[in-house]
Amino acid sequence: MSSGNGQNTKGQPGITQAALFGLCPRCGSKGLWDSPANLAARCDACGLDLSRFEPGGRGLYLVVLPVTILLVLAALKLDEAVKLPVWVLVPLWALVVPLAVIGALRFAKAVVLRARLENEGLL
Numbered sequence: 001m002s003s004g005n006g007q008n009t010k011g012q013p014g015i016t017q018a019a020l021f022g023l024c025p026r027c028g029s030k031g032l033w034d035s036p037a038n039l040a041a042r043c044d045a046c047g048l049d050l051s052r053f054e055p056g057g058r059g060l061y062l063v064v065l066p067v068t069i070l071l072v073l074a075a076l077k078l079d080e081a082v083k084l085p086v087w088v089l090v091p092l093w094a095l096v097v098p099l100a101v102i103g104a105l106r107f108a109k110a111v112v113l114r115a116r117l118e119n120e121g122l123l
């Protein structure tokens with residue numbers, strides 16, 4: 001017996017799945033990101049025009065700035081707690097900073113994308 005409910009959200013990925021695994025919020029197929037923190041132009045599976053809903057501009061500073069401040073504070077705390085040599089710190093932060101910024105941007109863009117799609121009734 002199938003559900004006769006018009007708002008069938010079962011099977012759609014959540015925000016975390018969309019951000020981490022690049023799953024389309026409408027059909028759940030892979031391919032939401034075409035670069036580390038940029039949405040693909042459209043979903044290859046369902047044809048959803050993603051570029052129309054991509055957040056950009058100064059609004060993303062609200063995501064990047066707090067992450068940057070937290071990373072600087074974490075670096076200071078780490079240096080205070082454990083005196084790591086520079087040859088360890090450079091590769092450590094070269095790995096942590098891009099991962100943190102890209103992760104935060106992906107999560108924020110997935111939240112905004114989902115909200116905009118719900119506003120337009122596309123989910």
Ligand SMILES: [Zn+2]
Pocket residue numbers: 024025026027028029043044045046047048
């Ligand atoms: Zn799709």
